[in-house]
Structure formats: C-alpha cells, structure tokens
Amino acid sequence: MSGFMIGAIIAGIYITNSSDAVHHALNLCGSIHIADKDAMKGSLMNTIAKAKPTRFFGVPRVFEKMQDKISLVEKQNYSFLQIILNWAKYYASDYHLSVMNGTIPKYGGRYWFAQNILTSIKTVFGLEKCKYFLTGGAPISHETKKFFLDYDIRLYEIYGLSETSGGVAFGDEQIKDFDAIGRPVNGIKFKIYKQNAEGYGEICIKTRSNFMGYVNEPEKTNETLDSDGWLHTGDYGCLDEQGYLYITGRIKEIVITSGGENIPPHHVENLIKTQLPGISNVFLVGDQILKAGPCSKVQYAIADGIKRANMNAISNAQKVQKFRILPNDFTMITGELGPTLKI
Incomplete structure (x- = not known):
C-alpha cells in the first residue's frame, strides 16, 4: 500500500487546493496522512518519518520548513561526513541541472553512488520511498528548488484554483528552468488575455471542470467567467513556445511606475x-x-x-529604492497570509 503524504498546514483548515489529492490517493489504494496542528512549529518532520510517503504534496512554506530542518541536521555532521555529503550533493544537483539543459552527463558510477549516500539522508527524514514531490498554492523560490536538487529531490509545481476543481497544469521532467510551472493537462485550454508585446497578460482557463459560479454573487461570477466559458484567474503570466506556463504574480498586485512600466x-x-x-x-x-x-x-x-x-x-x-523592516512576521492570525500562506 502506497502512502500519499499531504502536507497540511493546519489539519482541518487547509488540505491541498481541494479534495482532488485525497481522491487521487484513494484511487491508488493509498493511505493518507495529515500533519497535526503543530506541523509548522516542528512536528511535520516527525509525521513524515512515520508515514514514509511515496508521494508528497506541500505548499512552499512546508518545503521551506523542511529545508530549515535538513540544514540544521547537516550542520551537525562531522567534517569528514560533510565532505562526503557535499560530494554527493554536487553530483546530484549537476545531474538534474544537466537534464534540465537537455543533456545526460556521463558520470559512470558516481551519480549512482551519490544517490545511495543521499538516500541514507532521506531515510532519516522518512523520504526514502518518495518518488514524487509536488508543490503549489503559492510561489516557491529558486533557492528552495535548488536546495532539494542537491538532495536528489526535484520539486514539481502544480497550478490550479478552487474554481477549476484542482490542478490544471503540472510540472514535468522536460522543464528547462526554475521559473516554468508546467504544461496544461490534456483537454484543458489556456489563453493569455490582453497580452503585451512580451506575451504577458491575464491567464484564462477553459475546461469542463470550471465552477458554475459563486453562490449568490452574480456580479463576481460575471467578472470571473465570461460568456465564452473562459475563467479569468487574475494571475499574470505567459505561455512559451513549448506550452509551459509562467506566472509572475497577480494582476491586482502589479506595480505601475510613473513611467508606465508594469x-x-x-x-x-x-x-x-x-x-x-x-x-x-x-x-x-x-x-x-x-x-x-x-x-x-x-x-x-x-x-x-x-x-x-x-x-x-x-x-x-x-530596482528597490527604499525598505522598512516590520516589527512582526506575516501570519494567518493577523491577516497578512491566507490559508495557502500567500500574502
């Protein structure tokens, strides 16, 4: 029986973008584990170690917390072990970056040996059986993606909304850079509305899984769903020649300078x-x-x-001209962060 680990931020408040991951896990005859309410305070890694997931989904903040924990454990290694680990991380990262650039490096047995060293690290955290690491719900940094590549873990992004009934675009092994999200699922149409000269504009989606509208909110429904059935996401991005989706932010968040630059x-x-x-x-x-x-x-x-x-x-x-440091971090309780930890 496979274990499908769902990185819940707070059990009962946020479990993936919708129930599609739960349904998918049950279709695979998999077991489902939900992190407890103290997941983001340090208990998440204990849950993962017990679950030993074969598939793992978490919002970026989950992977950032994992990154902090793994980094802390790594610093406690003896110097000789650290040298071996750095050697393994180099070949793991270089292998994946080479694949992203369209080449398969010839390392002989070095990459295989590096994999075995890193598997021993994964075992400590209960990740040795995990084949797919998925993230979505908010942007994830290049730094975090690169960190997990060093441990022979490639993070695949999912893009979707509650209004589309879950994921509509998924990352794959053919992605060439860290900015690309993924390609649309078969049968789902994407278009860029009011795109500029660089091809950027509002991301619109047309699929049979689109919602029918907001309950008792006809005006908001008409703003989101047009007469041709296209769902206007409010996200700003583009599609490249290979059909990969890029997202740079929300339209309402775009800063327009006095010179007219977005x-x-x-x-x-x-x-x-x-x-x-x-x-x-x-x-x-x-x-x-x-x-x-x-x-x-x-x-x-x-x-x-x-x-x-x-x-x-x-x-x-x-270029950033001024900055200020706020006295408190952003949290859901104080209202700066939503359930998916987006600002």
Whole structure:
C-alpha cells in the first residue's frame, strides 16, 4: 500500500487546493496522512518519518520548513561526513541541472553512488520511498528548488484554483528552468488575455471542470467567467513556445511606475530573498511609506543585500529604492497570509 503524504498546514483548515489529492490517493489504494496542528512549529518532520510517503504534496512554506530542518541536521555532521555529503550533493544537483539543459552527463558510477549516500539522508527524514514531490498554492523560490536538487529531490509545481476543481497544469521532467510551472493537462485550454508585446497578460482557463459560479454573487461570477466559458484567474503570466506556463504574480498586485512600466512584485521579491535568505517575507508596496525597523547593523546588512539584488534587476524601474523592516512576521492570525500562506 502506497502512502500519499499531504502536507497540511493546519489539519482541518487547509488540505491541498481541494479534495482532488485525497481522491487521487484513494484511487491508488493509498493511505493518507495529515500533519497535526503543530506541523509548522516542528512536528511535520516527525509525521513524515512515520508515514514514509511515496508521494508528497506541500505548499512552499512546508518545503521551506523542511529545508530549515535538513540544514540544521547537516550542520551537525562531522567534517569528514560533510565532505562526503557535499560530494554527493554536487553530483546530484549537476545531474538534474544537466537534464534540465537537455543533456545526460556521463558520470559512470558516481551519480549512482551519490544517490545511495543521499538516500541514507532521506531515510532519516522518512523520504526514502518518495518518488514524487509536488508543490503549489503559492510561489516557491529558486533557492528552495535548488536546495532539494542537491538532495536528489526535484520539486514539481502544480497550478490550479478552487474554481477549476484542482490542478490544471503540472510540472514535468522536460522543464528547462526554475521559473516554468508546467504544461496544461490534456483537454484543458489556456489563453493569455490582453497580452503585451512580451506575451504577458491575464491567464484564462477553459475546461469542463470550471465552477458554475459563486453562490449568490452574480456580479463576481460575471467578472470571473465570461460568456465564452473562459475563467479569468487574475494571475499574470505567459505561455512559451513549448506550452509551459509562467506566472509572475497577480494582476491586482502589479506595480505601475510613473513611467508606465508594469512591475511584477514576485520577481523583485525573489531577487531580494535570494540575496537575503534569512528574511522570512518580502513584500513590494510601490511608493508607500512603512515605519518600522531594527538596529542599524541589521539595516546595513539588508541594504547591502538589496544592492546586490538590484544588480540583477531587469530595469532601473525594478530596482528597490527604499525598505522598512516590520516589527512582526506575516501570519494567518493577523491577516497578512491566507490559508495557502500567500500574502
């Protein structure tokens, strides 16, 4: 019997985007394990170790917590073991990155040996039987994807909404970069509405699984479903020549500069988080002024990281000019985060 691990944030409040993962697991005659209410406080890894899942789904925050735990355990290794682990991580990561670039490296038995070393690490966390690692519900950083590649784990993204009855686009082994989400499921149509010169616009979906409307909210229903049956997601992105979906953010979150340039916040936020991995959340707010901040040393370190992030900005308009540190992290209780931990 296979174990289908569902990375629930809080049991009973959020279990995947809908019940489709539960239904899929039951179709496979699989067992289902739901993390307890303290999952994000450290108990998740204990649940995983007991469940030994063959398939694992979690929102990005789940994988970030796993990343923190694995990193902590790794730092406790002796120097000799760390050298062996780094060797294995190099070949695992290089193998997957080469596959993404369309080549199969010839390592002889080195990749096989690296896999066996990393499997021993996975066993500690109950992940040795897991074949598929799936994530969705919110954007996931390049850093987290790369971290798990080092452990011979490739994260596949799922895109879907409650209004589409679950996932409508899935990642696959042919994806060439970390920005691509995946390709539409057979029978599901995508189009980019009001696309600009670069091909970006609102993502629209047409499928028999689209919902019929919001209960007692005809105006909201008409805004979301047009007369031709296309569901307007409110997400901003594009489709490439191979049909892969890219998402840069929500239309309502797009920052428009005085020069008329549209800036997707997610891209800028990811640049900063890449340079400053110790930061929990980054939120681009345009030209608003936020008042808060810690000591001058922390301010200086963050300012230096933002300078490095600005060096990779696509244009001057996308360079961060000012920042403020909020006194508290974003949480569901205080209203900054939704059930899928999106801002």
